[in-house]
Amino acid sequence: MKKLNRTLQSLIPSGRQLVIGVPFIWLCLFFLLPFFIVTKISFTEAALAIPPYSEIYTYAEQKFQLLLNLSNYAILGDDELYISAYLGSLKVAFFSTLACLLVGFPMAYAISKANKESQNVLMLLIMMPTWTAILIRVYAWMGILSNNGLLNGFLMWTGVISQPLEILNTNVAVYIGVVYAYLPFMVMPLYANLVKHDESLLEAASDLGSSKFNSFWKITVPLARNGIIAGCMLVFIPVVGEFVIPELLGGPETLMIGRVLWQEFFNNRDWPVASALAVVMLLILIVPILFFNRSQAKEMEGRA
Amino acid sequence: MKSFGRTLLAVSFLGVFGTIAQANDKVLRVYNWSDYIAPDTVRKFEDETGISVVYDVFDSNETLEARLLAGKSGYDIVVPSNSFLAKQIKAGVYQPLDKSKLPNWKNLNTTLLNNVAASDPGNAHAVPYMWGSIGIGFNPDKVRQALGADAPVNSWDLLFKPENAAKLKSCGISFLDSATEMLPLALHYLGYPVNSQDPQHLAKAQELFMKIRPSVAYFHSSKYISDLANGNLCVAVGYSGDVVQAKARAEEAGGMVKVEYSIPKEGAGSFYDMVAIPHDAEHVEAAHQFINFLLRPDIMAEITNNVGYSNANAAATPLVDEAIRNDPGSYPPEPVLATLYAIPDQPISFARVMTRDWTRVKLGK
Numbered sequence: 001m002k003k004l005n006r007t008l009q010s011l012i013p014s015g016r017q018l019v020i021g022v023p024f025i026w027l028c029l030f031f032l033l034p035f036f037i038v039t040k041i042s043f044t045e046a047a048l049a050i051p052p053y054s055e056i057y058t059y060a061e062q063k064f065q066l067l068l069n070l071s072n073y074a075i076l077g078d079d080e081l082y083i084s085a086y087l088g089s090l091k092v093a094f095f096s097t098l099a100c101l102l103v104g105f106p107m108a109y110a111i112s113k114a115n116k117e118s119q120n121v122l123m124l125l126i127m128m129p130t131w132t133a134i135l136i137r138v139y140a141w142m143g144i145l146s147n148n149g150l151l152n153g154f155l156m157w158t159g160v161i162s163q164p165l166e167i168l169n170t171n172v173a174v175y176i177g178v179v180y181a182y183l184p185f186m187v188m189p190l191y192a193n194l195v196k197h198d199e200s201l202l203e204a205a206s207d208l209g210s211s212k213f214n215s216f217w218k219i220t221v222p223l224a225r226n227g228i229i230a231g232c233m234l235v236f237i238p239v240v241g242e243f244v245i246p247e248l249l250g251g252p253e254t255l256m257i258g259r260v261l262w263q264e265f266f267n268n269r270d271w272p273v274a275s276a277l278a279v280v281m282l283l284i285l286i287v288p289i290l291f292f293n294r295s296q297a298k299e300m301e302g303r304a
Numbered sequence: 305m306k307s308f309g310r311t312l313l314a315v316s317f318l319g320v321f322g323t324i325a326q327a328n329d330k331v332l333r334v335y336n337w338s339d340y341i342a343p344d345t346v347r348k349f350e351d352e353t354g355i356s357v358v359y360d361v362f363d364s365n366e367t368l369e370a371r372l373l374a375g376k377s378g379y380d381i382v383v384p385s386n387s388f389l390a391k392q393i394k395a396g397v398y399q400p401l402d403k404s405k406l407p408n409w410k411n412l413n414t415t416l417l418n419n420v421a422a423s424d425p426g427n428a429h430a431v432p433y434m435w436g437s438i439g440i441g442f443n444p445d446k447v448r449q450a451l452g453a454d455a456p457v458n459s460w461d462l463l464f465k466p467e468n469a470a471k472l473k474s475c476g477i478s479f480l481d482s483a484t485e486m487l488p489l490a491l492h493y494l495g496y497p498v499n500s501q502d503p504q505h506l507a508k509a510q511e512l513f514m515k516i517r518p519s520v521a522y523f524h525s526s527k528y529i530s531d532l533a534n535g536n537l538c539v540a541v542g543y544s545g546d547v548v549q550a551k552a553r554a555e556e557a558g559g560m561v562k563v564e565y566s567i568p569k570e571g572a573g574s575f576y577d578m579v580a581i582p583h584d585a586e587h588v589e590a591a592h593q594f595i596n597f598l599l600r601p602d603i604m605a606e607i608t609n610n611v612g613y614s615n616a617n618a619a620a621t622p623l624v625d626e627a628i629r630n631d632p633g634s635y636p637p638e639p640v641l642a643t644l645y646a647i648p649d650q651p652i653s654f655a656r657v658m659t660r661d662w663t664r665v666k667l668g669k
Binding site: 046048049050051052079081146147148169251252253255263265266267268269270 | 659
């Protein structure tokens with residue numbers, strides 16, 4: 001009887017296992033499984049059927065056959081379109097991350113230096129725009145940036161320009177939209193980091209004759225390193241795959257991988273090539289993600 | 305952050321329960337183009353039959369097709385264009401219509417039925433709903449300002465002559481973002497067959513677009529409606545009914561901006577949007593009832609009066625508003641009708657070549 005009890009108990013997971021298990025199952029179900037399906041589709045062949053691709057395995061007469069079609073990946077290498085689309089996405093992601101950092105750091109710094117009560121209000125103001133759907137906010141930008149829009153109307157009214165500036169449907173509009181949309185994701189981790197800094201370090205530095213700029217550069221920035229990395233990753237990674245903003249604000253020459261993927265999936269009905277594109281994109285993004293993980297791990301070590 | 309997460313959670317739960325709540329028997333799920341029905345058509349159908357309709361909309365054939373090809377779309381009525389329908393029939397997406405349940409079939413225009421039989425042999429799977437042409441939507445004041453009083457608004461020369469396009473650049477030109485609709489247009493203008501798969505023909509068509517590419521503001525298949533209406537564009541290659549809608553919106557906004565539509569004399573592409581029932585539809589009986597309802601002349605005429613597209617219902621024509629019925633853009637006279645060509649249905653491998661060429665045009669390199 002005791003033995004039975006013990007076996008039963010070992011079958012019921014402990015509290016610790018349950019707590020770890022839930023996010024683990026979540027990741028398996030909503031990340032790993034879909035990724036396997038996409039990888040599977042990337043090795044099939046496009047077909048006119050439901051679903052529009054071939055099966056990769058067959059089982060007939062006790063023979064199990066696995067057929068991997070590698071041509072979808074070969075296509076990606078053959079046509080310069082895909083490579084330039086990846087590079088285009090990486091370029092947009094890089095420069096908008098940089099712009100977010102340049103705008104977001106002073107904001108986060110100022111908020112962390114404000115008094116306690118206004119800090120919450122200021123952070124709320126940063127986050128509030130994200131409560132509205134991104135689509136609606138991007139449409140609002142279309143109204144601001146168009147030739148007859150608010151910005152051009154204002155500039156013409158003040159007499160700074162006589163011809164409307166062409167901003168909408170260009171790469172400039174994409175950068176504006178991306179920086180606007182992702183700025184909160186830069187400010188939040190930076191603020192969380194900056195607010196924890198120990199003021200006495202700066203006081204000590206100034207006692208020893210360090211200038212304000214020198215203390216900022218030699219103390220605040222190095223201490224904020226993990227916040228900067230976290231903010232940059234939170235912006236960079238989703239911007240690489242961004243589709244909505246370049247689609248609505250960008251011009252025809254805005255070449256980003258999200259749009260090419262859409263085209264393969266919808267215009268060419270080629271789910272396998274679209275899947276191959278997605279798999280390669282994920283592989284490219286693994287590099288910065290690993291980098292991020294390593295710096296996180298280092299920070300944990302430093303704390304311990 | 306907490307409340308943000310909570311909002312998100314609440315919204316996603318609403319979505320889940322919303323879908324479950326719809327699962328009852330006397331239901332019909334319709335998936336149609338946006339702005340493509342009269343405001344009270346669905347309500348009238350519900351009142352007459354007691355069937356409650358779940359009405360969703362899409363804005364591109366590609367969106368619809370992706371859902372259909374994924375399988376189990378959940379819809380009982382869908383409305384693809386004929387060039388897409390042809391492939392979808394081959395993929396086994398649709399079930400044949402039971403014409404004994406469609407007594408109003410007799411109202412359909414037989415010429416148009418023959419035209420669409422090219423996409424759906426024997427009209428076995430789909431009923432033509434609305435049809436239109438791909439022509440030029442333009443702002444007459446701005447075009448004349450740029451090109452003078454004798455601007456060739458009734459010819460593709462307006463756009464395909466680089467000197468004209470360059471002059472129109474500053475007031476805005478937009479093209480549809482669709483390889484399968486735009487490349488045949490250039491092929492036709494150059495005198496090649498619209499369904500040509502000859503690489504040389506395609507290269508010439510691409511070259512034609514490349515010359516005027518610097519003058520094009522954007523490539524998009526629906527944005528031009530509002531931009532024509534508010535004066536952000538002066539010429540758009542667009543669908544007839546959408547330009548009619550832009551015209552109506554401009555008039556509602558006070559008539560400061562004028563919008564007109566023309567079918568160029570060289571000819572233009574035409575498309576038919578077709579009502580069909582997916583093979584895995586759950587409410588086949590109700591779907592037939594709905595199609596038969598749509599085939600009623602009074603219902604169809606009302607839809608045309610609201611959306612500006614011409615319908616395929618011969619019996620409905622006398623009931624259509626005179627302004628639309630007599631508009632040569634919407635109801636073209638016989639000689640113009642003869643210049644229209646159907647958007648060709650190309651095999652998948654060639655569609656990829658066309659998409660790639662079109663991407664080159666859009667990128668300008």
